[in-house]
Amino acid sequence: MRNVAPAPAAAPPLTGGLADSVFAAAERDPARPVLARRAESGGGWLTVTAAELRDEVVAVARGLVAAGIPPGHRVALMARTRHEWTVLAHALWTVGAELVPVHPSSSRDQVEWILRETGCVAVIVEDEQGVMTVGTVCARLPRLRHVWQLDAGALADLVAAGAAVPRTTVESLRRLVLPDATAAVVHTSGTSGRPMGCALSHRGLAYPCDTLLAGWAHTAAPAGQRPSVLAFLPFSHVYGLMVMLTCVRGGVLLAHEPEVTGAAPASALRTFRPTYLYGVPAVFERLYTTFVRTARQAGRGALFERAARTAREFAAAEERRRLGAGPGPGLELRLQHALYERTVYRGLRAALGGRVVRGASGGCALGRELGLFYEGIGVFVHDGYGLTETSGAITMQPLGREKSGTVGTALPDTAIRVADDGEILVRGPSVFQGYAGDEQATRAVLRDGWLATGDLGRLDADGFLTITGRKKDLIVTSGGKTVAPAPLEERLRAHPLVHEALVIGDGRPCVGALITLDPDFLAHWRTALALPGDARARKAREENALREEIARAVACANSPVSRAESIRVYRVLPEPFAAVDGLLTPSLKPRRDAVVRHYAAEIEAMYAARARPRPVEPAAWDDPDDVFRRGDGPRGSRAGRADG
Template sequence: MRDVALAPDVTSPITGGLADGVFDLADRDPTLPLLARRADPAATVWEEVTAVEVRDEVTDLAKGLVAAGISPGHRVALMARTRYEWTVLCHALWAVGAEVVPIHPTSAREQVEWILRDAGCVAVVVEDEQGVMTVGSVCTRLPRLRHVWQLDAGALRELTERGAVVPYTTVESLRRIVLPDSTAAIVYTSGTSGRPLGCALSHRGLAYPCDVLLAGWLHTAAPPGEQPSVLAFLPFSHVYGIMIMLTCVRGGVLMAHEPEMTEAALSSALTTFRPTYLYGVPSVFEKLYKNFLRAAGQAGRGALFERAAQTARDFAAAEERRRLGGGAGPGFDLRLQHALYERTVYRRLRAALGGRVLRGTSGGSSLSRELSLFYEGIGVYVHDGYGLTESSGGITMQPLGREKSGTVGRPLPGTDVHVADDGEILVRGPSVFQGYVSDEGATRFALRGGWLATGDIGRLDSEGYLTITGRKKDIIVTSGGKSVAPAPLEQRLRMHPLVHQAVVIGDDRPCVGALITLDPEFLAHWRAVLALPGDLPGREAREENALREELARAVASANSAVSRAESIRVYRVLPEPFAPDNGLLTPSMKLRRDAIVRYCAAEIEAMYEARSQARRGPREQADWDEPDDVFR
């Protein structure tokens, strides 16, 4: 092995189960606002629910679960969007020693059946009639399933009423026998290739990264003297969302829930709730950036925004060099420019995020260094975090005062990270999972001598900062034998405002190719700005040529970061985006590469065949070194 970074050991404070977080906080600070909710999605006022009120709701619901026959070790699936009831129900299940099995609410019927059967769930909580119909269509093949509860039909109210006869001491007795190493949740992997695997995560494992982050970084999440606040909108069906929920509850961070992932819903929630800390996946931060750019263009200030954005990146890069000991920081002219744009641009951008956000975290996949520098430059430092389902979430974090954009930081205290000779990242620590449910072979393959083989490829620098370069199984090998990591190319392609998604391909092909989808909103804006004159047929032809040229620049920019042999030489623009609905994205917004290649097989063949025919001749092989594009 090479590139070793060992973090100092710490001891985890958890002595019981995760439900204790709510009860302990209610005892320490009963009137502290803990959760926030809106009576109506259009409402601008959020109702705050105190710690003691949350505890009482959890207790009453736990009594109802006991009355319904839910016992320690029973597995109960939660199949709902990110909403207030999810948090309360999750802690109620933990209070009685049950195990939570999250399922994304838009999962296909086959996926739902697989998870419910594989986990052996005795009950499932769904959100609406659609959820009831999905579960109902497979429940005859699930002999262990005894209950289907529907949130929108008042299931929690009925459970609470049913539990009125159960004494409080029953819940207290059950809660106090939950051990830290008991299984708290069975969280299924995203299933980017093959069936998802159920990861058994303990109470200790889930609590550990949350408690470490709270101990070392909570004070940075809000201005001094203010309570930190977070808007939860990513799915709680993913370990990232669960980690955010637990960090907020265990740390007394005010958390609001926004179930809708639409741009309008998130904008409304951000500007009315006004969080102090922002988290998301790279696509969220990329979309926010493109929205800023589009809004500036529509206001006739596109050039001003571009200059301000570059100044923000330059300023943040200079600050980074200073804090890492490699420079004196921004010079006088750069500080002057930055101060000017602070008054005219940056504060407006922060206002669109609610006006109170200080810092943020991106996870799920790699965030580009350029975006991280941009957000830091406008006054909202967003760092790229790293974790996976099998590690109960967080593995690394940026050390305060030594943050380095483009990396995912250093290992959390108590967590060890090694990089093997083949580049695979190995992890050891208290948060590593207990194993895969019903799959001992997969567990043995993932856990090797006490180390978790993550399947991710990366490197550690001399100071212990980890950089993720891709997934081991995603490495492309061209017919010429060149190995190519697709993630960096895809990341740079997405930086272009017109590019919504990008999938780099090329296994057993003569060159690297790409499938691209366009951002419909920015495309409409681009067309409006272009505003070519002339009759319709001629205007459409000139517009398509202009679009080709713009995308060629995006591809050239992506290619500038890699060698010629690794660069994209052919690409195709697809008419529809990859989405969970068409099975090409996971619920956590990760690409299902194998499914995409199968789904787009005809387009991929046509793309390479068209290029081959166009370049056929005595210099055929050399001509593959010249970029080309094919529109569907």
């Protein structure tokens, strides 16, 4: 085992609870804008000052006291990313209550299980749908006493109910909160099973936020500008929760965008114009796909491809220079990069609001080529690593020594090592208190002070960590070959037509993949083909062209691995995985078990087709099978058709 190299100095230790930062900010600079919310007219943004946020938090906290929410009791919050989320979280922490975030698209069974497991005494939902979901399980939750609905004026009702509660009562409760008290029970993403509730302390949640602020906050905005962040990922996930806390604790202007699909995020980027962009790899992949589609629609596809290649080459040369492995970009490359800066890169940054200088990716590893692309266009995207069990980030790219394709090095006071079987082990101040109500599961992952993460990785000689997959996700084919699916999936998703990819094959004769297509890019691709002939002839040619394009994507994904590790069969599914169907986690990762169950018939048909004798030469079996899902599958859909 090898330990990670030392990192920058740690932030000052926490002395109270998470809510203290709201009060300290109001005391220090009451007129400073700290939050931004959309104007009711829908155009611009209205700011909320530090004093206004504090007063709103206090008013809601008084309402919680009036409702009988004592310290240590748990309250669930089931809503999208919106202004009220930040207010309610800090109001709960002010009175010493424990927050239980619940993703708003959770099913009835998931909601019942989470509320019962955590023993919540109240739940705050967003809309009527949330009320109906909770209402169907209330009878089986004897501890649940309150259901508040945000869209029905829950905050105003709480404020009115707490009018008679002295402000000094709230102040007294806040001062009783200790750093090691439980602040939240946040559930894991559940990519390979039922989510587990992780008890996270105030100290644990504050540690990565304060450490990142101490070492990296000065890079979050152009010189002379105030840093700002647009929050759109769910706060029910530890990554989103960490971003919210980092902004509130660091005085970073935070805007909330509840819509994560459609045109809303792009519109919010253009109007709010953040300086720092965060997301999961899927977000950065889709932004890249949008860049490609927009360029092709404008007849500048070839120009974009050349510019993207130059961006990656320029960033790679810069990386070699800062790591002491090369002189940096040569004269010709610098000239090409300068040309594309004027003609391409500036426009790409404008689509992100025009002020973004850096970003962060989390949830799973960001591909090296994608990271180099963003660095090359002038938006350095840091790739970090963390888990729900570690209260968020435990690694970050060291400034001036960033290395794309890795998740950086350990944060101060955090130790990382890799066990002999490749599992990543972590020890540090942000490691969780345990799984709520499950001591056996807690003992299984906490071993002599080290957290067994379940992730696989490797450390290089400089202490940079690279994530290679999940232990539970490893595929062992019937021939005994062990395959990590994550790198194959990452390379598949690099193709702009591929929306999602899930590699399978455990106990099967070969590795397979389920692939979904990006609807927007597919529509553009279909238009750009401009095939001649009548409708039927065009349809046939279009399907053949699509098969060839996906075959190229699969071949590209297979290129770095041996034949035994490569994708030999695949199916293109007719629809993307949808979070509302329970196939995606809040951080947009496929839930492997759920996807495999959902498409069991397609998987069986895929391998059955592979096994059927075919009148071809044996050498043809060295090529991946071009298998699209046929119309004889369940739900009568026609996977593999170009119209999906």
